[in-house]
Amino acid sequence: METNTLAVDYERTEMGSIQIAPEVIEVIAGLATVEVSGVAGMSGGFAGGIAELLGRKNLSKGVKVDVGQREAAVDVSIIVEYGNRIPEIASEIQRNVKRSIEMMTGLTVVEVNVHIHDVHFKTGEKPEEEETLLRVK
Numbered sequence: 001m002e003t004n005t006l007a008v009d010y011e012r013t014e015m016g017s018i019q020i021a022p023e024v025i026e027v028i029a030g031l032a033t034v035e036v037s038g039v040a041g042m043s044g045g046f047a048g049g050i051a052e053l054l055g056r057k058n059l060s061k062g063v064k065v066d067v068g069q070r071e072a073a074v075d076v077s078i079i080v081e082y083g084n085r086i087p088e089i090a091s092e093i094q095r096n097v098k099r100s101i102e103m104m105t106g107l108t109v110v111e112v113n114v115h116i117h118d119v120h121f122k123t124g125e126k127p128e129e130e131e132t133l134l135r136v137k
Contacts, residue, residue, distance in 0.1 A: 020067070020105050020107070022065050022067045023060060024105075025065045025067055025072055025074070025101060025105065025107070026059075026060035026063040026064075026065055027059045027060050028097075028100050028101050028104055028105070029060075029063045029065065029074050029076060029097045029100070029101060029112075030042060030059035030060050030061070030062070030063045030076075031059055031100070032093070032096040032097045032099070032100035032101070033062075033063070033076050033078060033093050033096070033097060034059075035096060036089060036092045036093050036096055037084075037089075037092075038080055038081050038084035038085075038088075038089040039078050039079070039080060039081070039089060039093070040078075040079040040080060040081045040120035041062075041078070041079045041120070042061045042062030042063070042076070042077060042078060042079070043061075043062045043077035043078060043079055043115070043117035043118065062076060062077040062078065062117075063075070063076050063077075067107070070107060070108055071107060071108045071109070071110050072101060072105075072107045072108070072109050072110070073109070073110050073111045073112075073113075074097055074101070074109060074111070074112045074113070075112075075113045075115065076093060076097065076112070076113070076114055076115065077115040077116075077117050078093070078114065078115070078116060078117065079116075079117060079118040079119070079120050080116055080118075080119055080120065081119075081120050081122070082119050082120060082121045082122070086116055090114040090116070093112065093114050094112040094114060097109070097112045098112055
């Protein structure tokens with residue numbers, strides 16, 4: 001799915017037109033994604049750390065949108081925290097992204113695809129198999 005790089009005329013009013021740039025949708029989707037408990041970060045972006053949430057580039061990293069006149073499709077690529085149920089996290093991301101975009105823009109979100117790219121381990125937290133391998137060496 002490629003990102004639409006031009007803002008399309010979303011709505012015409014008596015005063016003129018309203019345009020929502022795809023980058024705006026990406027930032028909304030990124031924020032809605034990292035709000036979900038169990039998400040460590042966006043794929044290729046940050047892994048935890050509130051300071052990294054502040055930059056606009058980081059908020060849209062790992063997000064691709066396809067925006068039409070009235071509809072949007074979103075792909076998010078995430079890193080999950082070890083120990084969480086991936087299907088539950090993915091479902092919550094889908095609900096949160098859809099709700100946020102529709103509430104803020106009025107666009108209809110037709111799909112939210114969640115791609116899990118990695119698992120983040122907290123410091124000192126390793127799966128048992130890895131610990132066994134480390135002891136053998």
